Amino acid sequence: MRGKLLQLLMKTSNTFISGQEISENLGISRTAVWKHIEELRKNGYQLEAVPRKGYRLLHTPNHASADEIEALLTTNKIGKNIIFKNEVTTTQELAHELARNDASEGTIIVADQQLQGKGRLGREWHSPPGTGLWFSLILRPDVPPQKAPQLTLLTAVAVTEGIYEAAGIEAEIKWPNDILIDGRKTAGILTEMQSEPDRVQAVIIGIGLNINQQPEHFPDELLSKATSLSIAKGNKIFQRANVIAAILGRFESWYYQYLNHGFDQVRKRWEALAVTIGKEITATTVTKTVKGTAEGITDDGVLLLRKMNGEIEHIYSADIE
Structure with missing residues (x-):
């Protein structure tokens, strides 16, 4: 309910809205309105209250809280x-635990700080408080387990488009799960699955996105490799809830496109946004290093690498340079 109240206050932030009008819009008592207003104040929202005029929102803290995200979401389910x-x-x-306990599809778990954030291959993901977005999404798609990797690629498209929608920044995708701005990593995607041999029970997609970090927030070894939306926009500070709302909106659009019409359009969009495709690359797997030209991806998300001798190598998992 506070999310709906906040949405109403955001829409009318250039004027006052009366307690009676809020009460009628939300279907709650004037006393309940006052209690929710006080809770918002306790959470850092600055609200002006004037007798016979009502309430006006003056300042929104950059919490990316449930109330703030709910107020900005335009999705139907996600x-x-x-x-x-x-x-x-x-x-x-936490998402795995909730999925095992029948959490509904579209549930998201958002944290201000992760103590042991991780990326692909168990690598550490640096996730300090108050700076970025660290969240996981629970899905229950009716697809065979071997198709689940397609959702990583779909998520990369949604994150890239969401970044552009919220921040006006043209990011690029590096296979399989990195989002780059000016050649430096700003987001990573981790897809995990709970399944039976022939059926997906849940797909859990984790997203880590650097938003308002400044250079001092990164460890020295990451300064040349990592960036944030803020750094890319000359230290502009972004409302994190705006960014996650944009990403979830783009995700929902692509997700239902995928469920209803298959992977083809997702694959084409991924290839259009990918920095990897058409480039000479070096792919390092657990067993070997292969050099060649990245030609595209298969419907299963496998990278097609044309080697110097003309042969096509299928890359399932690798570090790409």
Whole structure:
């Protein structure tokens, strides 16, 4: 309910809205309105109250809280159940637990800080408080387990488009799961699955996105490799809830396109946004290093690499340079 109240206050922030009007819009009592207003104030929202005029929102803190995200969401299903935590070990860990306990599709788990954030291959993901977005999304698609990797590629498209919608920044995708701005990493995607041999029970997609970090927020070894939306826009500070709302909106659009019409359009859009395609690259797998030209991806998300001798190598998992 506070999310709907906040949405109403955001829409009328250039004027006052009366307690009676809020009461009628939300279907709650004037006393309940006052209690929700006080809760918003306790959470850092600055509200002006004037007798016979009503309430006006003056300032929104950059919390990316459940209320703030709910107020900005335009989706029908994705993100309609929001669980926000100030601090977690990882959002993926909590999402797995919730998925095993029948959490609904579209549930998102958002944290202000992860203590043990992780990326692909168990690598550490640096996730300090108050700076970025660290969240996991629970899906229950009716697809065979071997198709689940397609959702990583779909998510990369949604994150890239969401960044452009919210920040006006043209990011690029590096296969398989990195989002780059000016050649430096700003987001990573981790897809994990709960399944039976022939059926997906849940797909949990974790997204880590650097938004308002400044150079001092990064460890020295990451300064030349990582960036944020803020750095890319000359230290502009972004409302994190705006960014996640844009990403979830783009995700929902692509997700239902995928479920209803298959992977083809997702694949084409991914290839259009990918920095990898058409480039000479070096792919390092657990067993070998292969050099060649990245020609595209298969419907299963496998990278097609044309080697110097003309042969096509299928790359399932690798580090790309």
